[in-house]
Amino acid sequence: HTQGWVHCHTPATDASGTVKVVMDELFEEFGQMRFPAQLRISMACCLNMCGAVHCSDIAILGYHRKPPAIDHEEVDNLCEIPLAVAACPTAAIRPTKTTITDKKTGEEKTVKTVAI
Incomplete structure (x- = not known):
């Protein structure tokens, strides 16, 4: 390394x-x-x-003890999801959609994110 x-x-x-x-x-x-x-x-x-x-x-x-927590709203706003999926050599990251509550407005919305 x-x-x-x-x-x-x-x-x-x-x-x-x-x-x-x-x-x-x-x-x-x-x-x-x-x-x-x-x-x-x-x-x-x-x-x-x-x-x-x-x-x-x-x-x-080094080894992963548990999967990392995902902030779905940040992934939707900041991450290029196809690149995140392509970066995983074991195909453990896959694209998905989830419903979250917006922190500012309190409204529910569907966001693009990843799942592990």
Whole structure:
């Protein structure tokens, strides 16, 4: 994973904090070359494990414990739903419509959103 930057659309975690903690602990070990051989440590932000994380000596894996909460009104106003659906490599995000109560007017309205 590119340290400090989220480059995919479905991360369970951001790598920057985990990478910082691991490297703070192991920095001196790498500097003094105390490990018996070359050591590859990788961080995967979700179960897709892009970047050949499974080939590492030590793999740290983020996982989704529960689906994120969806603010349907914000999705309808701000999100390009076809892009959100296309971004999910496991097809877990799908387009849908739902009825919500408008926060300002109190009226019910149907909005385009996504479901997980």
